[in-house]
Amino acid sequence: MSSGIQTGQLNTSQFETHASTAKILNELLETSKKIPTSSELGSIQLSVNEIRRRAHELREKQPVEQDHTKAHYLLAGSGFAFEDVESSLKQLRSKQLIEQTIPNRQVEGEVETYLRVKKEENILSSIEHLLSSAARDFDNFVNQKLNSDWIQRKDEVRENFGILVQNKAKLGDFNVAPFNPEIPTWGNRKSSILNSGRTSLNVNENYMVREKFESYAKVIHRFNNARQAGRPFPLTKELLDIMHTSGDSKNQQLLESWKILEELKGHRDVVSTAKVHLQTQFFDYADKLYQKNLNEGLPTNINKIKSFIQSKLRNTNGTWKVGNLTIVNGVPIWALIFYLLRAGLRNEALEVAVTNKASFKKVEQSFLTYLKAYISSKDNTLPAEFSAKLHTEYTQHIKSSLDGDPYRLAVYKIIGRCDLTRKSIPSVTLSVEDWLWMHFTLIKDQVSDDDPVYEQYTLEDFQNIILSYGPGKFSNHYLQILIMSGLYENAVQHAYSISEIDAVHIAIGLANANLLSISSEQRVNELKEKDKLNFSLSPDNNRTVDFARLLGNYTKSFRFSDPRIAAEYLILIALPGTAEQIELCHEALMELILETKEFTILLGKINRDGTRIPGIIEERLPLLFLRNEEEFLRKITENAARRADEDGRLHDSLLLYQLSEEYDIVMTIVNSMLSDLLSNTDLEQPLVTEDDNNEINPILIAKKLLSIYMENLEISKKVHSKNKEMCILFLKLADARKTFHARQWQNALTQxxxxxxxxxxxxxxxxxxxxxxxxxxxxxxxxxxxxxxxxxxxxxxxxxxxxxxxxxxxxxxxxxxxxxxxxxxxxxxxxxxxxxxxxxxxxxxxxxxxxx
CATH class of the missing domain: 1.20.1310 (5 helical Cullin repeat like)
Incomplete structure (x- = not known):
């Protein structure tokens, strides 16, 4: 009994020892799984069979008696008794848990298991690699995005605190309507001419807007036709006719502006044109008043002005609205002379002065001499000796007269350009037009160094006055005033606050008359300014219009619905004829082509026989400053194809290279598309489906193009033989894939x-x-x-x-x-x-x- 009991106790002790050892081994195994890894080499993943094989190879290389001394150091701090480990290993070995003889019947199963595990390992490795790459790409993207956003926010914060950001100009104190976005960097691939600004215009908003848009578009189309044919075209008159259809206050302002532009077509100087316009406008008004009141005798110019004076200066009770008037035979004589000059009737003014010479006071006896000299001079200036005398008389008698006629003061001021510190007389300048005319009359274009400072008054001085007052001073007259005073760029800007569609066409009219200062690519880069659609302020304080951007932005609401009309407007970018504007025109047209994808409408198409049917852009070659079809293909179509290729738009680049007659490049792209299709499409998937067509599916595209190229000898010569052979080979492989998908194994293998x-x-x-x-x-x-x-x-x-x-x-x-x-x-x-x-x-x- 005792022997049995002792044996039982021994077995229990050994069992407990082995159990303890196994527990420690399990703990070690679990702990090892928690060891952090920071290596980018990836984890080692081995199957059970692979571990078994490698363990067997390692064991065969070891001698029978092994020295476990080094293992003692490894396990010294782990709580292991090395003898327990060895006994555990022997027990495991005895139970064939580490190694067993593999029967021949299991070999096939093991190989299959090995292949399955190997495949799984490869899949896991690929997935791990893709995840790692995706993580790195995401981190890089986030870093770049955060950095760029921080730079942008930093600039905005600096601007909000009044700190100028480098390379950005300040508009200064000009009173312009805050409207639109920053000016892009033309020529920079990251910029866009067509999409660089904001616009509220929608030409399809309602019937009236659409009708106006179409009316303007028809004029622009006829304008381009005339330019291409080398014929003159009355652009401003045609556009003016459109404005006659409406009579509201805003359109009245635009209508008057177009009238001024129509008068500018003769390229007269700003001051002369403005004076003529104001004088004509005033006389037409006086004539209408005369037609309503025919009591002033015969319809002479003098009688018409008399009628105006009776209507505007006389009260209903017969008294005069203005005091101290010099009345001769019931007529305020100085007022009559002033308004005759105001109407541009200088000879009639001289006639009245001569007729009423006897009525002039003693201090006025020399006036007739001054008036004759003033009227006979080409630039309406007095000789030096007359000017000096008139200034003396004006200072001593006319200006200081307490009961003097205000119109006499005005006439002397006009003829002698006297007392320019006070350029208008409130009791005489009854309207904005009168005020303007007085200023234009006092302006002297040619200022010499001999002229006293107080007599120097130039157009630039007057322009500064206009800009300092701003639109609030002149109400609904500001646009006309800007145009009359030669501030054409400001006029375009202000017109946007009235009507964007009209502002664009005012800019076109000014550009056609060579009156608009248009910014070149270099100047736009230098003059970037936020929230100004059309304007930049250069270092020399000259304002410029970004004509390309203005027209590009205008096409936003109709370039997809009306690509032909959009092209007609974008062609106008080259209207100034400078190298920069021509380049911007070509760039804008390329953007239109790529954005709308209306290749047939814009660029035309090529028939199976190789003949070209031109599109709208090619029909305008002379307006694009392109000499022939070859230059058009190189500068417009081929560049657009290259741009599409760079942007990864393979199908678009394919069509564009086809239109540019780069047939070898077309075949190269087709071969690339076929290669991608054959290499990336799952073998279980068909390469051509019922929904595919010859404009999308690479195989159908290749078959169509290859048949055209083979039929046309001229086209075939332009395609490299290796490209054609490669395309034929890919199509054969596509046929083999089709046979393979149909499970016709022998036929597919033969192909x-x-x-x-x-x-x-x-x-x-x-x-x-x-x-x-x-x-x-x-x-x-x-x-x-x-x-x-x-x-x-x-x-x-x-x-x-x-x-x-x-x-x-x-x-x-x-x-x-x-x-x-x-x-x-x-x-x-x-x-x-x-x-x-x-x-x-x-x-x-x-x-x-x-x-x-």
């Missing part, structure tokens, strides 16, 4: 063999083709992995079908042997190039090979 890419014959062929692999076209290299899988799949299915057959013959054996020979050659070839293919490809091939 693959015909292209002669893979080694079907012998091992020598396999080695030779493997050596030639690196020299193959990159497009062809990409499809070889799928081609190998297709081949091995065909062989796998054919051998399986033959093995299922109950019929046994030498022929069947030979067929299987021939197929396996092809399989061996392909596997040898694949083994030599496996590191140049995706990892999963070789694993798939091994699995297929094992199953053959």
């Amino acid at each position: 693959i063999e015909e292209v002669d890419i893979l080694p079907f014959s012998d091992e020598t062929s396999a080695r030779r083709k493997a050596q030639e692999f690196s020299a193959l076209n990159e497009q062809l290299i990409r499809i070889i992995p799928n081609l190998l899988i297709m081949t091995m799949s065909c062989i796998h299915h054919l051998v399986a079908d033959l093995n299922k057959s109950d019929y046994h013959s030498i022929s069947k054996t030979q067929q299987i042997a021939a197929l396996k020979n092809v399989s061996r050659n392909c596997m040898m070839y694949a083994g030599m190039i496996q590191y140049k293919m995706p990892r999963e490809t070789y694993s798939t091939l091994i699995k297929l090979d094992v199953g053959i």
Whole structure:
């Protein structure tokens, strides 16, 4: 009993020892899983069978008696008794948990397991690599985005605190309507001419706006036709006629502005044009008043002005509204002379002065001499000796007269340009037009150094006064005043606050008359300014209009609905004829082409026989300063194709290169598309579906283009023979894929063999083709992995079908042997190039090979 009890106790003790050791081993195993890893090399993932194999190899290399001394150091701090470990290992070995003899019947299962595990490892490795790459790309993107956003926010904060950001100009104190966004950097690939500004205009908003838009568009179309034919075209008159359709206050302002522009077509100087316009406008008004009141006698110019004076200066009770008037025969004589001058009737003014000479006071006796000299001079200036005398008389008698006629004061001031510190007389200048006319009359364009400072009054001085007052001072007259005073760029800007569509056409009219200061590409880069659509302020304080941007922005609401009209407007960018504007015009047209994708409308098309049908842009070659079709293809169509290619728009670039007659490039792109399709489409998926068409599917595109190129000898000459051969090869492989998808294994294998890419014959062929692999076209290299899988799949299915057959013959054996020979050659070839293919490809091939 005691012996048995002792034995039982011993067994229990040994069991407890082994259990304790196993527990510690398990704890070590669990702890090891929690060890952090920071290596980018990835984790080691081995299957149970692989561990078993490597452990067996390591054990065979060790001597029978092993020195475990070094293991003591490893396990010294772990709480292990090394003897317990050794006994545990012996126990495990005795139970064949570490190694066992693998029966022959299990070999096939182990190989299959190995292949399955190997495939899983490859898949996991690929996924891990993709996740790692995606994480790095995301981190880089976030870093770049945060950095760029911080820079932008920093600039905005600095501007809000009044700190000027470098390379940005300040508009100064000009009173302009805050409207639109920053000026882009033309020529910079990141910029856009068509989409660089904000606009509230929608030409399809309602019927009235659409009708006005179409009316303007018809005029612009006829204008371009006339320019192309070299004929004169009354642009401002045509645009003025459109304005006559409406009579509201805003349109009245625009109407008057167009009248001024119409008068500017003779290219007279600003001051003369303004005076003539104001004088004509005043006389027309006086004439209308005369027609309502025919009591002033015959319809002479003098009588018409008398009628105006009676209507405007006389009260209903017969008294005069203005005091101290010099009345002769019931007529205020100085007022009559003033308004005759105001109406531009200088000879009639002289006639009245001569007729009433006797009524002049003693201090006024010299006036007739001054008036004759003033009227007879070309520039309405007095000779020096007359000027000096008149100034003396004006200072001593006229200006200081307490009961003097205000119109006499005005007439002397006009003729002698006297007392320019006080340029208007409130009791005389009854309207804004009168005020303007007085200022224009006092302006002296040619100022000499001999002129006293107090007599110097130039157009620039007057312009500064206008800008300092701003629109609030002149109400609904500000646009006309800006145009009359030569502030054309400001006029365009202000017109936007009235009507954007009209502002654009005012700018076109001014540009056509060479009156608009248009910014070049270089100036726009230098003069970037936020929230100003049309304007920049250059270092010399000259304002400029970004004509390209103005027109590009205008096309926003109709470039997709009316691409033809958009093209007509964008063609106007080259209207000034400078190199910069021509380049911007070409750039804008390329943007229109790429954005709307209306290739046929804008660029035309090529028939099967190679003949070209031009589009709207090509029809305007002279207006684009392009000499011929070849230059058009190079500068517009080919550049647009290249741009689309750079942006990754393969289908667009394909069509554009086709239109630019770069047929070899077209074939190169088609081959690239075919290569991508054959290499990236799952073998279970069809390459062509019922929904595909010859404008989207690469195979259908290739077949269509190849047939055209082969039929037309001139086109065929422009395509490199290697490109054509490659396209034919890809189409053959596409046919093989179609057969493969239909599960016609033998036919598919025959089609693959015909292209002669893979080694079907012998091992020598396999080695030779493997050596030639690196020299193959990159497009062809990409499809070889799928081609190998297709081949091995065909062989796998054919051998399986033959093995299922109950019929046994030498022929069947030979067929299987021939197929396996092809399989061996392909596997040898694949083994030599496996590191140049995706990892999963070789694993798939091994699995297929094992199953053959």
